[in-house]
Amino acid sequence: MNGRSMPSRLVVLLAGNPNSGKTSLFNWMAGAHQHVGNYPGVTVEKKSARLTRDGVEIELVDLPGVYSLLAASPEEAIARDEILSGTASVVIQVLDATNLERNLHLTAQLTEMGVPVAYALNMSDEAARNGLEFDLERMSGLLGGPVVPTNGSTGEGVGALLASARLAAAGGQLCPSRVYYGADLEEVIAAVASQFEGDDAVSARRRAIGLLDGISDPHAPSGAADLAAREAARLEKRGGRPLDVQLAEARYGFALGVVTEVARGTAHYVRCDRTLRLDSLLLHRVWGLPLFVFLMWIVFHLVFTLGEPPMQWIEAGLGALSDGIRAVWPAGTAPLLQSLIVDGVIGGVGGVVSFLPNILLLFLAIAFLEDTGYMARVAFLMDRLMHKMGLHGKSFIPMLIGLGCTVPAILATRMLESRRDRFTTILVTPFVSCGARLTIYALLIPSFFAPRWRGWVLWGLYMAGIAAAIGVARLLRGTVFRGEQAPFVMELPPYRMPTWRSVAIHMWDRAWMYLQKAGTVILAISILLWALGTFPRHPESGRHELAQAEILEYTAIGRIGKWIEPAIRPLGFDWRVGTALAGAFAAKEVFVAQMGIVYSLGSASGDDSDSLRQTLRLHYTPLQGLAMMLFCLLSAPCVATIAATRRETNSWGWALGMLLGMTAIAWTVTFLIYQAGMRLGWGGF
Amino acid sequence: MPGAWLDWMAVGLAVAGAVGWLALRIRRQWKKQKQAPNPACACGTSCDGCPFARNCGDPPKLNH
Numbered sequence: 111m112n113g114r115s116m117p118s119r120l121v122v123l124l125a126g127n128p129n130s131g132k133t134s135l136f137n138w139m140a141g142a143h144q145h146v147g148n149y150p151g152v153t154v155e156k157k158s159a160r161l162t163r164d165g166v167e168i169e170l171v172d173l174p175g176v177y178s179l180l181a182a183s184p185e186e187a188i189a190r191d192e193i194l195s196g197t198a199s200v201v202i203q204v205l206d207a208t209n210l211e212r213n214l215h216l217t218a219q220l221t222e223m224g225v226p227v228a229y230a231l232n233m234s235d236e237a238a239r240n241g242l243e244f245d246l247e248r249m250s251g252l253l254g255g256p257v258v259p260t261n262g263s264t265g266e267g268v269g270a271l272l273a274s275a276r277l278a279a280a281g282g283q284l285c286p287s288r289v290y291y292g293a294d295l296e297e298v299i300a301a302v303a304s305q306f307e308g309d310d311a312v313s314a315r316r317r318a319i320g321l322l323d324g325i326s327d328p329h330a331p332s333g334a335a336d337l338a339a340r341e342a343a344r345l346e347k348r349g350g351r352p353l354d355v356q357l358a359e360a361r362y363g364f365a366l367g368v369v370t371e372v373a374r375g376t377a378h379y380v381r382c383d384r385t386l387r388l389d390s391l392l393l394h395r396v397w398g399l400p401l402f403v404f405l406m407w408i409v410f411h412l413v414f415t416l417g418e419p420p421m422q423w424i425e426a427g428l429g430a431l432s433d434g435i436r437a438v439w440p441a442g443t444a445p446l447l448q449s450l451i452v453d454g455v456i457g458g459v460g461g462v463v464s465f466l467p468n469i470l471l472l473f474l475a476i477a478f479l480e481d482t483g484y485m486a487r488v489a490f491l492m493d494r495l496m497h498k499m500g501l502h503g504k505s506f507i508p509m510l511i512g513l514g515c516t517v518p519a520i521l522a523t524r525m526l527e528s529r530r531d532r533f534t535t536i537l538v539t540p541f542v543s544c545g546a547r548l549t550i551y552a553l554l555i556p557s558f559f560a561p562r563w564r565g566w567v568l569w570g571l572y573m574a575g576i577a578a579a580i581g582v583a584r585l586l587r588g589t590v591f592r593g594e595q596a597p598f599v600m601e602l603p604p605y606r607m608p609t610w611r612s613v614a615i616h617m618w619d620r621a622w623m624y625l626q627k628a629g630t631v632i633l634a635i636s637i638l639l640w641a642l643g644t645f646p647r648h649p650e651s652g653r654h655e656l657a658q659a660e661i662l663e664y665t666a667i668g669r670i671g672k673w674i675e676p677a678i679r680p681l682g683f684d685w686r687v688g689t690a691l692a693g694a695f696a697a698k699e700v701f702v703a704q705m706g707i708v709y710s711l712g713s714a715s716g717d718d719s720d721s722l723r724q725t726l727r728l729h730y731t732p733l734q735g736l737a738m739m740l741f742c743l744l745s746a747p748c749v750a751t752i753a754a755t756r757r758e759t760n761s762w763g764w765a766l767g768m769l770l771g772m773t774a775i776a777w778t779v780t781f782l783i784y785q786a787g788m789r790l791g792w793g794g795f
Numbered sequence: 796m797p798g799a800w801l802d803w804m805a806v807g808l809a810v811a812g813a814v815g816w817l818a819l820r821i822r823r824q825w826k827k828q829k830q831a832p833n834p835a836c837a838c839g840t841s842c843d844g845c846p847f848a849r850n851c852g853d854p855p856k857l858n859h
Contacts, residue, residue, distance in 0.1 A: 447805045
């Protein structure tokens with residue numbers, strides 16, 4: 111926001127929906143100075159006027175009344191062209207206060223035009239008679255322009271409106287909220303926008319959205335138009351509805367979000383519509399948040415109950431595969447290749463693959479809740495709580511993305527325009543359990559907890575992560591990142607039932623990528639870990655009396671584990687867990703792979719019929735299992751997160767600070783919990 | 796002992812292959828990050844193709 115000196119001449123465009131009172135206000139402003147003509151080449155009437163106010167010459171143009179700027183009609187095309195002509199100093203949008211939500215759909219598009227906007231909240235007297243009032247200051251912050259109440263019948267507010275418009279034109283406006291179209295669409299918008307190399311960011315984004323909206327752009331690079339067309343078709347197929355509907359839903363979500371935040375009073379926007387009926391329940395001031403907590407508990411409970419049988423089938427299959435491979439070699443021989451395949455590949459990769467059912471179930475649930483529009487409500491519900499912690503509710507959206515992976519969650523903080531909010535959210539989002547951590551929980555929870563407690567433990571871990579994120583955010587906002595919060599719009603898209611096709615496609619994509627990752631990255635790392643866990647070989651490894659544990663401790667992985675063991679023993683971890691935690695820094699699933707390898711290598715040949723879970727139960731207590739999960743929850747997720755943090759903060763200091771800070775928090779909390787549990791005699795629960 | 800020799804060869808190739816593949820992948824990701832055309836794209840990170848990174852995959856290509 112750069113303040114400029116007050117210009118001596120302004121071109122002011124008056125925009126708004128039909129019947130918003132725009133023409134009445136124009137008449138009050140223009141008086142007898144108006145001129146009526148036609149826009150070139152069309153029969154659409156053009157009304158303009160020249161006037162002088164406080165020494166400033168103003169050319170006032172009354173644009174045709176339109177509901178959007180999609181250029182679907184001559185009127186819309188004219189309005190859009192005039193706004194983008196480069197001659198406009200400021201746009202005044204006239205909003206009908208008695209029908210605000212509908213009017214704000216146009217606002218959503220205006221904020222993308224890159225032109226200063228001031229707002230006339232017209233008919234606010236009529237709205238007040240209906241028991242509805244608005245927080246003008248908050249609305250001004252959310253819309254990024256001054257909001258002035260006006261009365262088209264009496265001319266009240268016209269002087270203040272022109273003064274505000276002059277101020278907006280002089281660059282004194284606030285930063286406007288940008289409509290957030292959802293992660294999928296935003297990714298496509300960014301890709302199309304990148305084709306407009308000569309444009310600034312605002313123009314590139316506007317033109318990209320225009321192409322996706324089907325607006326003709328004759329000067330767009332052919333690459334941009336082709337890409338937009340292809341991606342539009344893909345998103346339409348995936349979403350099961352036209353792309354312009356998806357874009358409109360986001361804009362209406364923006365509109366409803368604004369109205370929900372600024373409307374006050376006894377009247378409600380009572381309409382017989384499903385969205386608002388559901389919102390009255392799901393956004394309830396008292397019951398909304400507990401309802402969300404309860405829904406998440408159901409999800410986590412189902413992840414285990416429904417995921418258990420397929421997980422056991424996969425484990426049985428892998429066990430049979432291991433036996434089959436062992437049978438290829440003569441009994442009593444244990445050549446290296448056999449160990450590599452059985453202990454390394456099947457032990458490592460198999461362990462990760464066996465949790466595919468749990469991963470898919472959680473993703474299915476989250477995708478369903480997101481696609482219905484419910485997750486946007488959750489962010490809204492969290493807003494009140496987040497404000498108390500010094501964050502905006504919109505910071506919760508990256509955290510929701512973090513339920514899948516922390517890296518795109520960190521990238522999603524770009525939607526937060528305040529540096530303070532962005533940095534705070536980047537630093538705390540890794541506390542939210544990502545999908546990769548779920549593989550660790552899926553291994554350890556059934557190993558140590560009875561079926562009736564599994565859902566609770568998983569739910570508790572996720573809630574603990576969110577609580578840790580909010581707590582650390584509070585600390586950061588009270589110390590390093592003090593300051594006022596910038597206002598943001600929290601979009602409330604309409605509810606919709608996702609198509610089973612889109613859900614099935616989403617699940618298939620997820621499953622295939624999971625298996626691909628297991629078959630490539632995890633496979634390669636497992637082979638490496640197997641080698642580290644096999645070499646160097648103990649000089650007396652042929653002796654039967656030599657314990658497997660001793661043989662393993664002689665290897666590279668054993669030596670590394672032994673070296674770090676003193677630091678982790680107070681947490682209840684042995685060197686095996688230490689090597690798994692170290693490997694998990696590359697990718698969290700490696701924890702599972704490494705435990706599988708270490709215990710497979712560490713068992714006597716041919717005697718590893720027990721599943722990894724049964725083996726863990728024999729070697730560790732539930733308290734130790736809980737300590738492992740807590741440490742994994744609170745420590746830095748993985749090297750990719752550190753890399754993403756460094757990119758987004760442009761600072762190694764913040765990235766390494768996150769790594770060290772989270773490690774310290776994880777070590778301290780785990781130490782306290784484990785030691786307290788031991789003192790209370792809960793080693794075995 | 797040709798059997799033992801083949802055993803070591805096979806294991807050696809597998810381990811060398813794994814190390815080489817990981818090294819090439821890290822190098823590819825690093826180059827992608829450097830060359831990413833639009834920093835706003837969630838691409839070029841080391842989570843490309845990761846199933847947990849819902850919107851972190853490769854950006855739409857011109858030649859699908």
